[in-house]
Amino acid sequence: MSLISILLITVAILSFSFGLLTLIGASKSDRMRSAWFCFATLGAAIWSVSIAVFLALTNAEADPTWCIYGIYIPPMFMMVGMLGYASWRRKGGKVLTILDLLFMLVLAVLMIYDHNLLYESYEISYTGNTVTLVKGAFYAVYMIFYVVSDTAFLLYSLYTVRHTRNKSIRNGNLMLMIGFAITGVVTLVTDLFLPLFGNYSLIWIGPLFISVTIAVYFYAVLKYHMISVASRWLQMATYAVVGLAGVAIYMVLFYIIFTTLFKIPNPSASVLVLNFLMIVIVVLLMPVVREVSAALRSMIMVGQVDIAYVIKKLNKLATRNVDLRELAGFLADHLHFAYIGFIINGKLYGSKSLAMSADEILQITHMKSTARGEVWQEPNAEVKKILDDLDLKAVAELRNAKGKAFGQIVVGKPLGKSSFERRDLIQLEMMINLVATVIDSEKHIRA
DSSP states (O other), X not given: OXXXXXXXXXXXXXXXXXXXXXXHHSOGGGHHHHHHHHHHHHHHHHHHHHHHHXXXXXXXXXXXXXXXXXXXXXXXXXXXXXXXXXXXXXXXXXXXXXXXXXXXXXXXXXXXXXXXXXXXXXXXXXXXXXXXXXXXXXXXXXHHXXXXXXXXXXXXXXXXXXXXXXXXXXXXXXXXXXXXXXXXXXXXXXXIIHHHTTOOTTTTHHHHHHHHHXXXXXXXXXXXXXXXXXXXXXXXXXXXXXXXXXXXXXXXXXHHHHHHHHOOSSOOHHHHHHHHHHHHHHHHHHXXXXXXXXXXXXXXXXXXXXXHHHHHHHHHHTTSOOOHXXXXXXHHHHHTBSOEEEEETTEEEESSOOOOOHHHHHHXXXXXXXXXXXXXXXXXXXXXXXXXXXXXXXXXXXXXXXSOEEEEEEEEOBTTOSSOOXXXXXXXXXXXXXXXXHSOHHHHHHO
C-alpha cells in the first residue's frame, strides 16, 4: 500500500472522529445540526477510503466498481451534510437540504443502476489506476449538483457569520466557510475536471484538503467551546484524535520531503515501518519532552515567572503529602528567589540551609500582621536586623481556609536583581494561598 493510501485512510478516520466527537459533545438544541455534520464527515471518510483502496489496487483482474461508486457517491453525502449543518436552523434551509438529499439519492440510484451513465471503463496498472468517465449530461448534472450544494452551503455560512451575535459561533463558521471555499475550488479541479480528461494522479488531494478543513474547524469548535468535552472519556478521545492529526501532518511532511530528496514516488515497506515506529516513539516521548521543556523554561527565565507552570505543579502537589523542604526548593527555583522557607510550629523548612537560631525563629514567629490585613508582615527594628543579617527580604503569613494563620513564609532576595521590587511581592502573593492549601496545615500544627 502506498503512502498516499495510508495517509488517506488516516485522514478518513480523523474526519469521521471529528464529526462523531462534535455530535457527542453537542447540546440538545444543536444535536440535529451536529448530526448533519457527522453525516458529512462520514461521507468524507468513505470518499477518502475509496480513493485509497482504488489507488492501491495492483491486480488487473480486480473489480473496482464499488471503489468507483465510493469515489463519486459519498462526496454527495458530504455536500448534503454540510448544507444541512449550515442551514438546518432555518425553514428554508430545511426544505433546501431535504430537496438536495432527494436529488442526491436519485443521482446515486441512477449511478448504481447504470454505471455507463458515469464511466465507460477502468484501468488497473502499475503506471496508475484510472477511470474513463463519460463526458455527457449525467456528469454535467453531477458537477452542477456539487457546485450548487457548495454555493448554498457557503451562502448560509456567510449569513450565519454576518447575523449571529455569538462571537465564538461567528469565528467558527467563518473558519469553516473560508476552508470549504478554498477546498471547494481545489476539489472541483483535482477530483472533477482533471479525472474527466483521464488524470487520476491527483484525486487524493480533494479528500485531503477536506479533512484539513474539518480538522481546522474542529480546532475552532474546541477553542471557542462550541461543544462540551466535560466527560473524561470524551477528553481522552479528543486527545487521541488530535494525536492522530499530528501523525497525519507528519506523514504529509515525510511524503513531501522523501519524494523531493529521493525522487521515489512510494517509499518501501521498511521505510514506512521505520517511520511508524518513529511516530510511536515521538508520541510516547511528547509528555516527557513537554514536561522537561516547561520545567527548564520556568527555571531559566529569571526575569519573569511562568505562573501557569508553577500553579500546575502546586495543584499536583496538593494531591499528596509534600516535603516542605522540597516545596520550598521548588518555589525558590521557579519563582526565582535566592531563598524561600516555611516556619511552622517553631521549625524552619528552607530551600537551603540557613543558620537561624531558635530565638530568631521565635521572634519572627511573633511578628504582627499589618493593619491592612495583607499577608505580608511588617518587621520591627530587632526583627529587621535579623532578616538583614540572614539576607531575607520579606515575611508573609500562611493562612488556612478559615483565615487563621498557621505558619509563615520567609523570602530571600530575587535573583538577577539588586533590589526587591513590589512586583516581586505581588507575584509571590498570588502563590501564597495556593501554597497554604498544599501544606497540610493541621498535620504540621499538631506535629
